[in-house]
Structures are given as structure tokens and as C-alpha cells.
Amino acid sequence: MREIMIVTRENLINLILASLLLAVPFAADAFGQPFYITLATRIAILALAATGLNLALGLGGLVSFGHAAFFGIGGYVAGILAAHAFSGDPLVFGLPGSKQMWVIWIVALILSGLVGLAIGAISLRTSGVYFIMITLAFAQMVYYFAISWPAYGGEDGLSILVRNQFPGVNTMRPLTFFLICYVILLLALALFALIRASRFGTALQAARQNEVRVATVGIQPYRIRLTGFAISAAVTGLAGALFADLNRFVSPSMLSWHMSGELIVLIILGGTGRLFGPLAGAALYVIFEYALGGLTERWQFFLGLILLVVVLFARGGLLGLLAGKARHG
Amino acid sequence: MVEPVLQISNLVKNFGALRATDGVTLDLRPGEIHALIGPNGAGKSTLIHQICGTLRQDSGTIRFAGQDIGSLGVADRARLGLGRTFQVSSIAPDFSGLRNVMLAVQAKQGSSFRFFKPVMRDRSLIDTAMAMLERVGLTARARIPAAELSHGERRQLEIAMALALGSKAFLLDEPMAGMGPEGSKSLTRFLDTLRQEAPILLVEHDMDAVFALADRISVLVYGRIIATGTVEEIRRDPTVRTAYLGDHA
Ligand SMILES: Nc1ncnc2c1ncn2[C@@H]1O[C@H](COP(=O)(O)OP(=O)(O)OP(=O)(O)O)[C@@H](O)[C@H]1O
Ligand SMILES: [Mg+2]
Numbered sequence: 001m002r003e004i005m006i007v008t009r010e011n012l013i014n015l016i017l018a019s020l021l022l023a024v025p026f027a028a029d030a031f032g033q034p035f036y037i038t039l040a041t042r043i044a045i046l047a048l049a050a051t052g053l054n055l056a057l058g059l060g061g062l063v064s065f066g067h068a069a070f071f072g073i074g075g076y077v078a079g080i081l082a083a084h085a086f087s088g089d090p091l092v093f094g095l096p097g098s099k100q101m102w103v104i105w106i107v108a109l110i111l112s113g114l115v116g117l118a119i120g121a122i123s124l125r126t127s128g129v130y131f132i133m134i135t136l137a138f139a140q141m142v143y144y145f146a147i148s149w150p151a152y153g154g155e156d157g158l159s160i161l162v163r164n165q166f167p168g169v170n171t172m173r174p175l176t177f178f179l180i181c182y183v184i185l186l187l188a189l190a191l192f193a194l195i196r197a198s199r200f201g202t203a204l205q206a207a208r209q210n211e212v213r214v215a216t217v218g219i220q221p222y223r224i225r226l227t228g229f230a231i232s233a234a235v236t237g238l239a240g241a242l243f244a245d246l247n248r249f250v251s252p253s254m255l256s257w258h259m260s261g262e263l264i265v266l267i268i269l270g271g272t273g274r275l276f277g278p279l280a281g282a283a284l285y286v287i288f289e290y291a292l293g294g295l296t297e298r299w300q301f302f303l304g305l306i307l308l309v310v311v312l313f314a315r316g317g318l319l320g321l322l323a324g325k326a327r328h329g
Numbered sequence: 330m331v332e333p334v335l336q337i338s339n340l341v342k343n344f345g346a347l348r349a350t351d352g353v354t355l356d357l358r359p360g361e362i363h364a365l366i367g368p369n370g371a372g373k374s375t376l377i378h379q380i381c382g383t384l385r386q387d388s389g390t391i392r393f394a395g396q397d398i399g400s401l402g403v404a405d406r407a408r409l410g411l412g413r414t415f416q417v418s419s420i421a422p423d424f425s426g427l428r429n430v431m432l433a434v435q436a437k438q439g440s441s442f443r444f445f446k447p448v449m450r451d452r453s454l455i456d457t458a459m460a461m462l463e464r465v466g467l468t469a470r471a472r473i474p475a476a477e478l479s480h481g482e483r484r485q486l487e488i489a490m491a492l493a494l495g496s497k498a499f500l501l502d503e504p505m506a507g508m509g510p511e512g513s514k515s516l517t518r519f520l521d522t523l524r525q526e527a528p529i530l531l532v533e534h535d536m537d538a539v540f541a542l543a544d545r546i547s548v549l550v551y552g553r554i555i556a557t558g559t560v561e562e563i564r565r566d567p568t569v570r571t572a573y574l575g576d577h578a
Contacts, residue, residue, distance in 0.1 A: 197447035199435045199454075202424075206432050209421040212383060213429075216419065217436040217494060218407035224441060328423045328474070329449050 010323035014276040021279065022182060029175045037174040038246070043279070043286045044181040045242045050266040050278030051188045052235030057264065058273030059196060060228045061208030065260050066119065066135030069142040070233040072255030073115055074108040074240025076146065079158040079250035081107065086161060101166045101180070104241050112237020113230050115142075120229035124222055136257060143255040157251025164245055171245070181242050185279070188235055193275055195231070197329075204228045205328070236263070265303070269310060271317030274326060280318040332395070333358050334498050334528050335380070340389035342375055342552075349375040350386070351552035357498055362520065362529045364539045367549035368573055373532045374416050376549070377502050380530075381413050382406045394497055407436075412496025412527075416503050418483035422476035426467055426486050429475055430458035433493035461489040465519070480507040484516075497527050505535040517541055540564075548573055 021040060028036035049071050056062040081104050084090070084097025091097050098104060119138045126134055147155050163171045171177050195201045207214045207221040214221045244250040253259070262285070270281025285303070292299035314321050333356035342350035349372040357363050365373050378384035380391055382403040391399045398406050407413075421429050431454045435441055438453070448454055462471050465485040470478060475486060484504050491499055504520075505513045517538045520529060524542075533539050539546065540560050547557040550572045556563060563569055 194445050194447070197449065198445055199441050199443040199448055199451075201444075202428065202432055202435065202448050203441040206421040206424065206429075209423050210419055212403070213419045213421055214432070215383075215403035216381070216407055216413060217433040217490060218404050219432075219436045219441050220402070220404040227442065326423075329425060329428050 008323075008327075010274070010276075010319065010326075013319065013323050017276055017279055017283070018186070021283070025175055025178045034174045037178050039286060039290060041174070041178045041181050041246055043282045044178065044185045045239050045246060046263075046266060046286065047279040047282040048181070048185045048188050048242065049236045049239035050263050050270070050282060051185070051192055052232050052237075052239060053263045054232075054267055054273065054278050055192060055195065055204075055235065056229050056232035057267055058277065059201060059208065060204045060225055060232075062124075062225060062229060062232075063132050063264070064123075064135045064229070064232075065132045065257065065264070066123075066137075066139030067233070067236050067263050068255050068257060068259035069119065069139035070112040070116055070236040071240035071243065071259055071263070072142065072146065072250075072252070073112045074237035074242075075244035075250040075254045076152065076158070076240075077108040077111055077237070078104045078164065078241040078244035079160055080152055082160045082164055083152070083158060099162075099164045101164045101171070101241075101245070104164055104245075105184075105238055108237045108241035109234045112240070113234035116230040116233020116237075117226065120226045120233070124225050124229065136260065139255065139257060139260055143252055143257075146252040146255055153251070155252060157249055157253075160244060160248040160250070163248055177246070181246075184238065184242065188238075189275060189279075191235070196275070200224070200227070265307060267317075268307065269317055271319030271326075274317070274319040274323075277317055277319050284318060331359055334394060335530070336390075336392040337376075337380065338390045338392075340376070340379060340391065341387045342372075342379060342384065343387055348552050350379065350389075353389070353549070353552070353554055355547055355554060355557070357528045357530050359528055360524060361544040362524050362531055362542045364531045364533060364543035364546045365549060366533065366536075366539060366546060366573065371549045372552040373549055374502055375552075377413065377500050377530070377532060380406075380500055381411055407494065410495065410497030410527075411500065412491030412494045412498070413500040414484065414487040414491060414502060414504055416506070416532075418480070418487055420475045420478075420483055420486055420490075422474065424475055425472045426462060426475050426478060426482075426489075427455070427458055427471040429486055430461050430489050430493050431455065433490040434458050434461075437494050458489075458493060461493045462486075464492060465489045466515070481509065481512045484508065488519075492526075499523065499527055499529045500532075501529060502532045503534060504531070505533055505538055513538060 025037040025040045053067045056064050081097045082099055085099040123131055123134045152158050165171055169176050203219050203224045207224055211221045266281035266285055267277055269284050270277035288303060292302055310317055335357040337353060337355045340350050340353040367373055379386045390397060394409055431448055434454050434457045462468050465488050467485050470482060505516060508516060513535055520542055543560055546563040548555050548569050556566045556569050
């Protein structure tokens, strides 16, 4: 990890971002302002979801317009397991539900990873606009499936009456739940950094830059991308489980294409492929939504303007502006 | 006679009404440099693409290292030992030259499914890659993003990647193009030694290099091989003179 430890401008900015995200909820807790803790938790979870997408999009260049599917699947895992634990009805194969977060996380990781594998296996046979469209189509299928499934709330969604539990702590306490999300975000960022620097990450990034080159040295780009896509899906799925627990509610809106678009927007705002791009983007997005959402219903219009400016004039996003061009070794 | 490393038979490739490869039969023998020359648009690159698998032939066979490879994918052929460079250099532009070659080294070493060890601290990758870069004379430029390398340096980088694969045959599509006279000369000397490592199918317009290096020359015109022979035979061949060499012979 020496590369990561070196004091570069980018690492300094990353450190500041991570510290700020940690400091705000503690301050809010001290001043009795739980709302700001919730805001920070939202940032952490969206950053986690976008970090998942950043693996596929940032490293692999795979513009998935369907990551809401994995986010929503993670959310429904939390909701459904909790519902079964509450009612006592067995889930599948006589297995019970669970109110334990770590059980939910593992199931969310595995299930969204597997669905990612299936969706990726088909989608990755296409590229460019077709890839964008086919991932969107798969996500829409999951969305309509959830809507038409009355057992778990259909269109109305599913409430989680009491937030799921984690051994030894009170997850209902906002600061505690924030810290859980924060630690998971840091772990995911560490995973991203490790993967990016690894052999696998080298191949994944090379496949983004030049697919034929990768094949010409004897590596099959398809397998590399598929693996990257599945890992990406799993991480975003985990974020979905946390998101459901934050809101204590899961609904098909988590699966909608708006959500997929939002994740892409977060990454572009923050800096595509940058380690802390998703966090910078999520912070910007949530703060923006909070600050402008109160003033005008049309805050998304202004978000669109910012996005336009970023795409036209600041390709590296917020981190590109602050920390300069990315280095790739 | 020794078994050829690469044997192409009756290869045909059409682009719509255009027959870009028209029944090509050609082989590459151990230790030789076999030059493939011909006018622009003759189908030289198209032939290389079919050998490497970036294009699929319509009919005909390609045997390499004793195996029919005509239906394998690009990556599989590369793993069998086909090392190639492109007419338009093909590199990962964001990566440094070093990391480009390291990609080839990791492919050669086996698995790319390693997720945690940072490559930039992996001595086995770095040292091997640096050794390849040194052989092509790119050591001093190893850490510069490949996008910032000159045209000629990118050719060298591609050759370093082919070297790193431990290739059993090299397919080089106009490696001298854009090199400048000095670069061409040193690359000619380099290729002369490279043939001991593995035979080379060399597509090249630079006739000085071709005549200096080639053990055999094949002349491709409108997708057809019109002559194959030694340098002397080709220089003397009247059809080749009219079709391609002109005053160069
Ligand atoms: N993908 C393609 N689709 C259609 N036509 C093609 C394609 N690739 C090449 N051609 C045509 O096939 C013919 C052979 O092209 P090729 O690039 O193989 O020639 P070449 O011998 O390599 O020429 P040069 O010396 O200029 O590199 C040309 O007429 C070219 O226009
Ligand atoms: Mg050509």
C-alpha cells in the first residue's frame, strides 16, 4: 500500500474528506442535531454504492445504467430477511429470516454479486451504447418484478419496523449506525485501492483503455470485465442493504433507473475512477439536494447545470479540480 | 525439411465485393525472417489480422506450433506464443510504458486474477518488464505515460510487450514506419538478433531494412502472393519489378 501512503495532494484531499465525513456526525451528536447525522449516513451509503459502480465504470469503463438493480436487491434482502425474522415464517428451504446485519450483508453481497454475474454475462457481450441500454433493460426487469410482487409490498414497498441489529451496539442510535456505514465505506475504499493496484486491476483498466491490447497479450477481456462487474454489483448491493436500514424502508424506487443515473452522476461529479470520487460526488450531491431542495423544487435542474459544466470543463470531476490529473503507474 | 512454425494455406478473406486475401499460402520457418511486401492496400495487414485472430478468415487454414488455430480467439492465440505489433501502435495510453509491459509479463506468468498485491511493488513483474524495456532501449522512458511517448517509442514498447510474452513467432506490421533513419537502423540491428529467439513475419515498406534482414520475401499484390523467394530471386523477378519494386531493385 506504499503508493497509497505517499503524501500526494490527492491523498491529502482524501484524508480531509474522510475526516470531515467523520467529524460532522460527532459534532451533530454533541449539539443534538440527529438530522445531520442522517445526512452524513446518506452520504456514506451513497458513496459506498458509487464506489461499487466506480469499479465497473471508473476502472473498467463499463457504463452500467443498471446498478440500481443491485442497490435495490441489497435493499430487498434487508427488508425481506427482516420481515421473515419478524413474522417467524421460514424464508426458503426452511431457513429463517434474520435481523442480524452481518447475515443480511453477506446475503446481499452474494445475491447481488450473483445477479451481477448473470446480467454481466449477457450484457458484456455488447459494448458502448448497447451495453448501457441492456444494463438498463435488466434493471427495469427487476424493477417491474418488484412492483408486481405483492408478497413484499409491491408498489408500496416494505417497512423495516426496527432497524436490524449488530452484536454489541445499539443500531437505533444514529451515530452508531453512521459509524457502521462509515467503517464499511472505508473497507470498500481500501478494497477499491487494492484492486486498482493489483494484477486484476491492471488488466481491468487496460481493457478500458485498449481491449485489443489486452487480448493481444493473452488475457481475455471478457472474463476480466465480468469478474469486475460482479464485484462491483456486490459492493453496490451491500450499500443497498445499509440504505434500507437507514430509511427502515425499501421500495421499488431503489430499483428505478433514476437511482442508476444518480450513481453515475455521483461518480462523474466526484471524479471517474478516482478513489474518493464517489465520496466527493455523494457529498456534493446530498449537500446540494439539501441546500437547494429546500429552496426550489427544481434543484435537479441546477444539478444538471453543474453536471454539464463538469462534463464540459472539468473532466476529472471535483477531485480532478482539486488534486489534478490522475496517475496510473 | 524442418516443420514450419506457422503455416497458412489457401486463406481467403472478403470485405464485401473486395477480396482482400485471395488464396494465400505462406509459411514461417524456425530462425528466419520472412518479409511480406506489397503496395498499399495489398492486404498485408489484413493477413496479419487473420493470423492473430483480430479478423476471421472466410476459408483456409492457419496452423501454428503444430495446431490449427484458425478458430481460436485473439487471447488464446497470444497465449500459444503469437507475439504481434500493430501498424497503428496499440498500447494502454494511460499506463506508463513499464506498466504496459508488466501487463504482458503478468499474462505470461499466468493468472491476472490476483486482487490484492500491488503490481508496483511486485519485483518479479517490474524486473522482467524492465529487462524487456532495456532490450528495446526504452529504459529511460519507462515511467512516462505511454500516451506521451513518440511514435517510434510506441513501436519499441509494443516490441517489448511481444518479447515479454516469450513469443514463438513475431508478426510485425511495419515496425519501421515513422522511426526516422537512425531508429530504423538500430531497429534493423535489433531484429537481426531477434530472429534467434523466434522467427519473424515482417511486413515492411522500408526496402533497405527488408533486403538487409529477410531470409525470404513474399510479394503480395491485390490479396495474392505473386512471388516468394530469397532476396536475390525477388530482386530479379520481372513481375515483382513491375508490380511493386520499380526502380528500387
Ligand atoms: N475492415 C475492413 N473493411 C473493409 N475493407 C477493408 C477493411 N480492412 C481493410 N480493408 C481493405 O482491404 C484492403 C487491404 O487492406 P490492408 O490494410 O490489409 O492493406 P495493406 O497491405 O496493409 O496496406 P498498407 O501498406 O497501406 O498498410 C484495402 O483495400 C482496404 O481498404
Ligand atoms: Mg497495412
